[in-house]
Each structure stands twice: as C-alpha cells, then as structure tokens.
Amino acid sequence: MYFFGLFLPDESEAYFGNDMQKITNEELGRPTPEEFAMQRKLPLTVVLDNVRSANNVGAFFRTGDAFGIERIVLCGISAVPPSREIHKSALGAEFTVAWEYASSTVEAVSRLRAEGYCVLAVEQVRGAVSLDELEAAAFGGLGKFALVFGNEVDGVRQEVVDLCHGAVEIPQVGTKHSLNVAVSGGVVLWEFFRQLR
Amino acid sequence: MYFFGLFLPDESEAYFGNDMQKITNEELGRPTPEEFAMQRKLPLTVVLDNVRSANNVGAFFRTGDAFGIERIVLCGISAVPPSREIHKSALGAEFTVAWEYASSTVEAVSRLRAEGYCVLAVEQVRGAVSLDELEAAAFGGLGKFALVFGNEVDGVRQEVVDLCHGAVEIPQVGTKHSLNVAVSGGVVLWEFFRQLR
Numbered sequence: 001m002y003f004f005g006l007f008l009p010d011e012s013e014a015y016f017g018n019d020m021q022k023i024t025n026e027e028l029g030r031p032t033p034e035e036f037a038m039q040r041k042l043p044l045t046v047v048l049d050n051v052r053s054a055n056n057v058g059a060f061f062r063t064g065d066a067f068g069i070e071r072i073v074l075c076g077i078s079a080v081p082p083s084r085e086i087h088k089s090a091l092g093a094e095f096t097v098a099w100e101y102a103s104s105t106v107e108a109v110s111r112l113r114a115e116g117y118c119v120l121a122v123e124q125v126r127g128a129v130s131l132d133e134l135e136a137a138a139f140g141g142l143g144k145f146a147l148v149f150g151n152e153v154d155g156v157r158q159e160v161v162d163l164c165h166g167a168v169e170i171p172q173v174g175t176k177h178s179l180n181v182a183v184s185g186g187v188v189l190w191e192f193f194r195q196l197r
Numbered sequence: 198m199y200f201f202g203l204f205l206p207d208e209s210e211a212y213f214g215n216d217m218q219k220i221t222n223e224e225l226g227r228p229t230p231e232e233f234a235m236q237r238k239l240p241l242t243v244v245l246d247n248v249r250s251a252n253n254v255g256a257f258f259r260t261g262d263a264f265g266i267e268r269i270v271l272c273g274i275s276a277v278p279p280s281r282e283i284h285k286s287a288l289g290a291e292f293t294v295a296w297e298y299a300s301s302t303v304e305a306v307s308r309l310r311a312e313g314y315c316v317l318a319v320e321q322v323r324g325a326v327s328l329d330e331l332e333a334a335a336f337g338g339l340g341k342f343a344l345v346f347g348n349e350v351d352g353v354r355q356e357v358v359d360l361c362h363g364a365v366e367i368p369q370v371g372t373k374h375s376l377n378v379a380v381s382g383g384v385v386l387w388e389f390f391r392q393l394r
Contacts, residue, residue, distance in 0.1 A: 020322040020358050028321060030374040039370065055252070063380055065371035089377065096372050124225060125217040132391050161217050170387070173236065173394075174262035175293050177227040180286065183260055183383035186376065190367070190384040194329050197370075 033096050041070045044192055045117065047148040048072065049105040049156050051181060054079035056152065058089025059182035065093035067193040072097060073112075073146075075105040109148065109163045117146040121167040122188050123156040124177075128167035131188060136195040147188060149181055230293050238267045241389055242309065244316075244345040245269065246302040246353050248378060251276035253349065255286025256379035262290035264390040269294060270309075270343075272302040306345065306360045314343040318364040319385050320353040321374075325364035328385060333392040344385060346378055 031039060046069060051057055057079045064072055074080050080101050081087070081094040102108035112119050121128075136143065148164060150156030161167060170179060170187055179187070228236060243266060248254055254276045261269055271277050277298050278284070278291040299305035309316050318325075333340065345361060347353035358364060367376065367384055376384070 020318075020324050020361070020364055022352065022355055022358060023321045023323060025374075028374045030372055031370070033372055036370075036372045059377045059380055062373060062375075062377055065373050066367075066369040066376050068370040091373055091375075093371065093373055121217070124220045126220060127217050131387075155219065158219055161219060164217070167217055170263070171390075172263040173228070173233075173265040174290065175227055175230055175233045176259055176262050176288055176290055177222075177225045178259075178288075179263050179383065180256045180259055180379065182377065183256055183380055186380035186383040187387040190328075190387065193368075 036065070036068075036096050039068055041068050042193055042196055043144045044069045044189070044196070045112065045144075045146040046072045046185070046189070047105065047108055047112070047146055048074050048078045049148055049160050050076040050151040050154075051078045051149065052152055054083050054085030055089045056180070056182040058086040058094070060149075060185050061086065061090035061093040061097050061099075063182070063186050063189055064097040067189050069097065069189065072099040073102055073108050074099060075102045075108050105148070105157070105160050106163060109146070109160060112146045113163070113165075117144045119146040119148065119164045121148045121150075121156045121161045121164040122169070122184060123150060123161060123167050124169045125161055125167045128169040130171045131168055131191055132171055134168055134191065136192055145192065147192075149185055152181055233262070233265075233293050236265055239265050239390055239393055240341040241266045241386070241393070242314065242341075242343040243269045243382070243386070244302065244305055244309070244343055245271050245275045246345055246357050247273035247348040247351075248275045248346065249349055251280050251282030252286045253377070253379040255283040255291070257346075257382050258283065258287035258290040258294050258296075260379070260383050260386055261294040264386045265394075266294065266386065269296040270299055270305050271296060272299045272305050302345070302354070302357050303360060306343070306357060309343040310360070310362075314341045316343040316345065316361045318345045318347075318353045318358045318361040319366070319381060320347060320358055320364050321366045322358055322364045325366040327368045328365055328388055329368055331365055331388065333389055342389065344389075346382055349378055
C-alpha cells in the first residue's frame with residue numbers, strides 16, 4: 001500500500017476494503033422519527049438571521065437532521081414550515097428537527113445568551129476564529145452553542161454580530177470568498193459534529 | 198475565561214477579540230481571477246456523476262473556488278456552463294474554476310486512474326471510510342485525489358463505485374441519512390482543504 005511513503009492507488013484494497021456494494025436504505029439502520037426524538041442531540045442550536053431562500057432553509061433542516069442538532073430558530077423573513085419548497089429540500093426533516101420562529105434575531109440571540117448558550121456568528125468579521133483553529137472542547141464539557149447564519153446577500157447583520165460572544169469564519173482562498181449559506185451550514189455543522197459528538 | 202474548566206460566555210473577549218466589525222469585500226483581500234489562476238491548487242478534482250440540478254452544480258463551482266480545487270469534471274446529464282442557473286448559484290465561479298465535460302463517468306474515472314489519481318466515491322457503500330477517520334496525508338505527499346459525487350436521487354452509480362479506489366462516507370445520525378449533494382460537497386471538500394492545504 002505504501003512505497004517509500006507514497007500511496008499506490010492500485011493496491012488500495014487493504015485501506016478501503018474491496019467489496020464496495022452500495023448500502024440499501026434498510027441497511028443504513030436509520031432511526032425512526034420516534035427514535036430520533038429520543039436520541040441525545042448535539043448541544044447546538046442554529047439561528048437563521050433572515051435567510052430568504054426556502055431551499056436554503058430546507059437544506060439546514062436536512063443537515064440538522066443528519067448531524068442531530070437540537071433545533072433551528074428561524075428569524076425575521078426566513079421561510080418557515082409548512083412550505084412546499086422547504087419540504088422539497090428538507091425531504092421531511094422539518095418534521096424531525098425541532099424549530100421555532102422569532103420575528104427578531106436580536107431578541108432570539110439575547111434569549112439564547114440568557115439561557116447560557118455560547119452564541120457565535122458564522123461571518124467574516126474582525127476577531128473571528130478560523131474554523132480550522134476552533135476547538136469546541138475549549139468551551140468546556142457543558143458548552144451549549146448557538147450558531148448564527150445570515151442572509152444570502154447581507155450575511156449576519158452587524159447588530160446581531162455585536163450581540164454574539166464571538167464569530168467563526170471558514171478560511172477560503174477563492175475569488176468569491178464566500179460560500180452558499182446552506183453549504184456553509186454543512187461545513188460548520190460538520191466541524192462541530194466531528195469535534196463534539 | 199475558564200472557571201473550573203467551564204467556559205464563561207460573558208468573558209469571551211479574550212478568545213474572540215471584542216471588535217467584531219464585519220469585514221468589507223475590499224478588506225477580504227480576495228485574489229483576482231488572474232491571481233487565482235496562478236495560485237497553487239488543492240490536489241483535488243471533483244467528478245459529478247449525473248448531478249441533475251444546475252443549482253447544485255453552481256454550488257460546487259462556488260465551493261471549489263473557495264477551497265481552490267483543481268477542476269470539476271461534469272459527467273452525463275450534469276448541467277454545464279453557460280447556464281443562467283449555474284451562474285446564479287456559482288456567482289461567476291464557473292469562470293475561475295477549471296472544468297471539463299465527459300459524457301461517460303466511467304470513462305472519466307478510468308482516465309483519472311490512469312493519470313495517477315486516487316479516486317474516491319462519496320457514497321454510503323460497504324468498506325467506505327468514515328470522513329472523521331480519513332487521513333488524507335496517509336496517501337503520501339504526492340497524493341492527487343478525485344472525489345466522485347452522485348445524482349440527487351441515485352447517488353454514485355454502482356458501476357462507477359466499482360471503478361473507484363475506495364469510498365468515503367459522511368457519518369450521520371439522522372432519519373434521512375443523507376445530505377443535499379452540494380452540502381455533502383462542502384463538507385467533504387472542507388475536510389480535504391483542512392487537512393491538505
């Protein structure tokens with residue numbers, strides 16, 4: 001498999017196994033919605049600050065289901081269920097991931113702070129911690145997180161950022177220097193899931 | 198900041214800094230398309246096996262730009278530029294990330310193998326390596342990767358999986374046990390970027 005430290009792709013079976021049959025839905029052993037409701041959740045709440053696209057909101061539900069987050073707080077103009085568009089991209093995960101609506105993101109973040117959450121904006125701001133340097137465990141075993149994702153065009157608004165304990169940014173090297181908000185959600189939720197589960 | 202190992206959110210300034218002004222587009226210091234073209238790329242090619250949605254294809258371009266990947270190979274029925282839908286979700290990244298079209302994913306994967314790429318399907322198959330256990334560095338310093346992502350409904354087809362050196366899966370705990378393909382792209386490309394850049 002290795003030759004002077006070099007991986008030889010054609011001898012990869014030892015690393016990957018050589019029976020790569022696709023796993024059927026039944027074999028995946030997914031929890032039922034009832035079992036999912038009883039599972040211990042990742043101590044993580046997602047806050048959407050005026051995410052306009054129902055597709056993006058639906059993708060957050062699907063990602064939140066996959067990584068077993070606590071809940072989603074939909075704020076301001078964010079689309080809310082029931083919505084055919086959300087259903088189409090969430091594939092029904094809007095029924096398994098807890099959610100609530102708050103007209104004001106500022107009030108939602110203030111409440112989360114009062115409830116003991118460490119609230120972090122996912123945004124490119126001064127003083128933001130780069131996602132590859134974030135150590136969620138440094139926040140202590142009892143850490144509960146709320147991650148705020150912003151509008152497709154405007155991001156997380158400054159007045160909301162100002163209420164957060166800190167900010168996290170995804171390091172990037174591209175010409176756009178931004179990701180689709182649902183893709184950002186996948187990246188950041190994965191990183192917390194990887195570190196905390 | 199810590200109290201018996203417990204993070205005190207209200208004293209978070211030391212960790213995060215307390216001036217969290219949003220960074221303007223100018224301050225981000227993004228490379229121009231010309232500078233981007235000259236940058237060293239992540240040794241990673243994305244292969245899309247019949248990804249139907251132009252929105253998803255566009256998101257791959259935007260993510261590929263952010264993480265500086267080598268190129269995207271669009272296969273089969275995958276939408277290709279020029280496309281208004283791709284442009285809308287790629288925000289122009291279809292002009293900065295190199296791409297090519299291949300009618301047959303099987304032929305594209307065979308060619309990448311012949312060119313020395315380690316080709317991995319992102320799919321739930323027997324013998325797949327869990328993304329949180331994947332060590333890209335184990336493939337040697339000269340490792341070049343091609344990651345194959347599949348159709349929104351059918352995933353990566355078995356005949357394509359069979360041609361790959363291995364498979365990677367994103368561990369999940371939800372009822373759906375799958376992610377939107379563009380979100381999966383963000384998660385897996387982030388993990389390779391984090392490990393290899």
